[in-house]
Amino acid sequence: MIDTRRDGSVAVVTIDRHSTRNALDAEVCTALREAIDSAGAAAEGEDPVRAIVVTGAGTAFCAGADLSGGVYNLNFYDAHAAMLRAVESVPVPVIAAVNGPAVGAGVQLALAADLRVVAPGAVFAVPVVKVGLALDNWTIKRLANVVGGGHARSVLMAARPVGAEEAARIGLANEIGGLDTAMELAAEISRFAPLSLRHIKSVINDDDARLLPREEHTELQQRAWRSEDMAEARAAREEKRPPVFRGR
Incomplete structure (x- = not known):
């Protein structure tokens, strides 16, 4: 379900649910949060984690909430919110290696990360207006902070899918590339001053999204x-x- 490995000072956390294209339910969200928390705790050890890469197994990053897995209850809502907060607050940079489609909750996971490396064939989509749901304030404001209000309106109100090239143009993707590109970026960042990185992350994330x-x-x-x-x-x-x- 969640696979964690180390590559030097980089922790790689992979959602591995092929049958659901890495969709999220409460159990997966909790396991992913625990993996992020564990990697963050290792940031202070003798063999420290300096960066985290989050990706999906197979051809999808995350197909969103698992609509067959009880996501319409508070257990999922609370577990999902705690997972996003863990990614956002862990004391090392988190890079989302978006290897394929990121839909709904998958976009939220990518937004919680500090940087996004997007594969050429990947696409972002937030179709809440097509299924009658409503996002939390954090997601709407974080997306607007990352890509600007105009682009956020297109993504959310018009449910416009965003491919890799467009994501790079509007700032949703920091780089275009696969997992190797994300690992190279993580390795580079892991050699930088940890306290400087932690300060930058803290200040950037201190926006109005958490009000x-x-x-x-x-x-x-x-x-x-x-x-x-x-x-x-x-x-x-x-x-x-x-x-x-x-x-x-």
């Missing part, structure tokens, strides 16, 4: 999650038909 949402934001998000439209999206998926949304 508590206003009551109206929370109400709108919960309204979407409780809506008939969300139930319609689930039914349409099971019945293999387009959903018909009614705004209630």
